[in-house]
Amino acid sequence: MSTPPSEPRRGRGRPRKFDHATALDAALLTFWKRGYGGTSLDDLTAAMGMNRPSIYAAFGNKEAVYAAAVDHYVATIARRYLDPLAKRRDLRAELMAFYDAIIDVVTGRYGPHGCIVACTLPAEAEVSPQARKQLARVLFDADRALGARIALARDAGEIGAESDVRQLAALAASGTLALSIRARAGAPRRELRRLAQTFVTAVTGGIKRPRAARRSSA
Amino acid sequence: MSTPPSEPRRGRGRPRKFDHATALDAALLTFWKRGYGGTSLDDLTAAMGMNRPSIYAAFGNKEAVYAAAVDHYVATIARRYLDPLAKRRDLRAELMAFYDAIIDVVTGRYGPHGCIVACTLPAEAEVSPQARKQLARVLFDADRALGARIALARDAGEIGAESDVRQLAALAASGTLALSIRARAGAPRRELRRLAQTFVTAVTGGIKRPRAARRSSA
DNA sequence: TTAATTTTGTACCGTCTGATTCAATATTAG
DNA sequence: CTAATATTGAATCAGACGGTACAAAATTAA
Numbered sequence: 411m412s413t414p415p416s417e418p419r420r421g422r423g424r425p426r427k428f429d430h431a432t433a434l435d436a437a438l439l440t441f442w443k444r445g446y447g448g449t450s451l452d453d454l455t456a457a458m459g460m461n462r463p464s465i466y467a468a469f470g471n472k473e474a475v476y477a478a479a480v481d482h483y484v485a486t487i488a489r490r491y492l493d494p495l496a497k498r499r500d501l502r503a504e505l506m507a508f509y510d511a512i513i514d515v516v517t518g519r520y521g522p523h524g525c526i527v528a529c530t531l532p533a534e535a536e537v538s539p540q541a542r543k544q545l546a547r548v549l550f551d552a553d554r555a556l557g558a559r560i561a562l563a564r565d566a567g568e569i570g571a572e573s574d575v576r577q578l579a580a581l582a583a584s585g586t587l588a589l590s591i592r593a594r595a596g597a598p599r600r601e602l603r604r605l606a607q608t609f610v611t612a613v614t615g616g617i618k619r620p621r622a623a624r625r626s627s628a
Numbered sequence: 629m630s631t632p633p634s635e636p637r638r639g640r641g642r643p644r645k646f647d648h649a650t651a652l653d654a655a656l657l658t659f660w661k662r663g664y665g666g667t668s669l670d671d672l673t674a675a676m677g678m679n680r681p682s683i684y685a686a687f688g689n690k691e692a693v694y695a696a697a698v699d700h701y702v703a704t705i706a707r708r709y710l711d712p713l714a715k716r717r718d719l720r721a722e723l724m725a726f727y728d729a730i731i732d733v734v735t736g737r738y739g740p741h742g743c744i745v746a747c748t749l750p751a752e753a754e755v756s757p758q759a760r761k762q763l764a765r766v767l768f769d770a771d772r773a774l775g776a777r778i779a780l781a782r783d784a785g786e787i788g789a790e791s792d793v794r795q796l797a798a799l800a801a802s803g804t805l806a807l808s809i810r811a812r813a814g815a816p817r818r819e820l821r822r823l824a825q826t827f828v829t830a831v832t833g834g835i836k837r838p839r840a841a842r843r844s845s846a
Numbered sequence: 847t848t849a850a851t852t853t854t855g856t857a858c859c860g861t862c863t864g865a866t867t868c869a870a871t872a873t874t875a876g
Numbered sequence: 877c878t879a880a881t882a883t884t885g886a887a888t889c890a891g892a893c894g895g896t897a898c899a900a901a902a903t904t905a906a
Contacts, residue, residue, distance in 0.1 A: 423882020424872040445751035447665020451864060461885055462865070472864065522754045529750035532812045533663035536740045536747070546813040577826040580806075584823070587809055588802030594750045595764040605802070608795040612830040641852020642902040669894060679855055680895070690894065 430468070433458045435486075437469075438479040443522040445530040446476050446541075473540065480544055483526045484551075487515055491586075492555055501563035502614045505582065509606035512586055516593035517602065524594035528587045549583065556582045560613070569614060578613050585609035648686070651676045653704075655687075656697040661740040663748040664694050664759075691758065698762055701744045702769075705733055709804075710773055719781035720832045723800065727824035730804055734811035735820065742812030746805045767801065774800045778831070787832060796831050803827035 436457040440449050451472060455461055460468070469475045491511035495504060516524050523529075527548050534541035557579035564573050588609075589602050654675040658667050669690060673679055678686070687693045709729035713722060734742050741747075745766050752759035775797035782791050806827075807820050 420874095421882080422874045422880065424884070425874095426883065443754050445663075445665060445755075447663060448751070448755060450862075452862085463867090464884065466865075467883075524750060524754070528809060529754070532742060532747035532809050533666070533751040535812045536661050536742070537663075537666060542812070542814055545809075546815075549810060549813055574826075577822060580823050581826050581830060584802055584806030584827075587806050588798075591746060591750050591763075591805055592767060594753045594760070595767055596760055597764075604795060605798050608792075608799050609802075612799060638904095639852080640850065640904045642854070644853065668892075670892080679853095681897090682854065684895075685853075 426464075426468075428458070428460050428464065428468075431482075433460060433468070434478060434482040437475050438482050438486075438526065439521050441476050441479045441530065442483070442526040446472075446534050449476075473538070476534075477540060477544060480526055480531060480548070484548060487520060487525075490515060490520070495555060495559045501560065501568045502610055504559065505610045505613060506606065509585065509589065509609065510603075512589055513593070513599060513602045513606060516590050517599050518593075523596075525586070525590040528590035529594050552583045552586065553579050563614075582609065582613045585613075644682075644686075646676065646678050646682065646686075649700075651678060651686070652696060652700040655693050656700050656704075656744065657739050659694050659697045659748060660701070660744040664690075664752050667694075691756070694752075695758060695762060698744055698749060698766070702766060705738055705743075708733060708738070713773060713777045719778065719786045720828055722777065723828045723831060724824065727803060727807065727827065728821075730807055731811075731817060731820045731824060734808050735817050736811075741814075743804070743808040746808035747812050770801045770804065771797050781832075800827065800831045803831075 436459070437454060440453050440457045444453065449472075451462055451465070454465060454472070454475065458465065465475065469478055491508055491514075494507040494511050497504060497507065499507075512525075514520070527545065531541055531545045531548075535545045536542070553576070557575050560569070560573075560578050560582070561575045563569050564571060564575055569578075585606065589605060592605065593602060654677070655672060658671050658675045662671065667690075669680060669683075672683060672690070672693065676683065683693065687696055709726055709732075712725040712729050715722060715725065717725075730743075732738075745763065749759055749763045749766075753763045754760070771794070775793050778787070778791075778796050778800070779793045781787050782789060782793055787796075803824065807823060810823065811820060
């Protein structure tokens with residue numbers, strides 16, 4: 411969002427005891443699990459291994475730490491499911507790999523269930539303009555990444571040339587939100603995989619079948 | 629969820645100054661906007677027009693008030709978009725009316741943006757088993773309601789007999805989550821309508837065209 | 847009228863909240 | 877070795893937190 415209050419300085423003073431990225435990892439896990447309002451500074455100091463003044467000097471107040479944690483999620487965890495979009499397979503396989511990677515995340519492989527963006531950010535967005543903007547930005551970026559990949563598929567003739575790429579991207583992005591929330595509700599992995607398959611079919615097959623015979627329905 | 633601590637009693641003692649449903653309305657609006665962690669008991673007493681002991685006697689502690697508020701949302705607000713599913717038009721029109729009603733809600737016509745279930749409940753679900761169960765239950769009920777309507781359409785031949793009704797219902801329900809979160813991010817009404825149209829097409833048109841010519845794509 | 851019953855309103859409980867102050871500590875520049 | 881600089885850790889701040897005790901108030905049953 412804005413320039414962090416303090417990047418790792420080097421020079422004279424006492425050296426820092428913490429690693430910037432590691433501390434952010436810990437903050438991320440804490441906010442991810444407990445949400446913004448459910449996380450206290452004591453929770454953060456315990457998880458990050460830093461005392462309050464160090465946190466404030468390095469990241470700013472609680473709200474700023476939360477925003478940094480969300481950005482950190484996008485930069486580290488979201489990468490795990492955005493990367494498969496660049497493998498240049500056919501759109502159907504690529505989308506399913508995308509959703510599979512998301513399912514790995516939201517079922518708790520790298521942290522709590524669900525995604526910090528879908529599960530905790532909306533709760534703050536109605537009260538905090540900063541949170542609302544951050545939520546909007548992350549959704550926009552997801553739309554854009556998916557849209558770029560889908561546009562490639564359209565140009566390659568995998569889907570109809572008349573396809574509305576932006577709407578297909580919005581549809582595909584909606585799948586990530588649904589997977590996230592359902593995972594947090596406790597949905598088992600196979601249920602999430604079924605839903606992902608349904609979205610893949612809706613995005614790729616509902617418009618024009620790339621090559622395989624049409625699936626049963628969903 | 630469970631029996632409320634106190635339903636409107638009548639008999640001897642001093643009469644209540646508050647109306648049960650009206651107080652729940654106020655609690656709902658407060659939690660809906662601020663989330664669970666962002667709402668204090670002072671917020672609740674101010675909004676509900678009740679002092680703390682009355683709230684505790686009538687609803688229980690903060691967690692119980694929140695759970696009751698979510699149930700109240702389902703019983704009062706969700707009705708506004710579940711009702712259109714019973715009008716017995718063709719599935720396409722009925723789904724669009726369903727989403728239109730949802731858009732009315734999530735764009736702030738009856739309260740804050742988004743839906744209290746999609747926007748605030750997931751934030752608590754990872755820490756509170758009660759919240760997780762409530763989230764799962766609401767999602768399940770939505771799937772069931774949509775599934776029932778879609779099964780009707782299948783039996784009427786509007787969609788293919790081989791359609792996987794449960795997956796189409798899960799897809800349609802995912803649309804409600806996406807609309808809710810995007811609305812909270814500040815998405816304008818027309819963008820939500822486009823997304824809703826995309827979901828309607830994905831659910832009804834992606835499988836078998838009921839009667840109208842196919843839309844452009846989304 | 848009186849006794850029983852229920853809700854209200856205030857005041858308060860101990861604890862936790864986010865945030866800050868400040869001396870002690872650990873480093874580098876000169 | 878000294879001066880300058882930056883971080884740490886403990887202690888502390890005023891206020892807000894969720895929750896409760898208790899007496900005054902308002903009703904109905906007898």
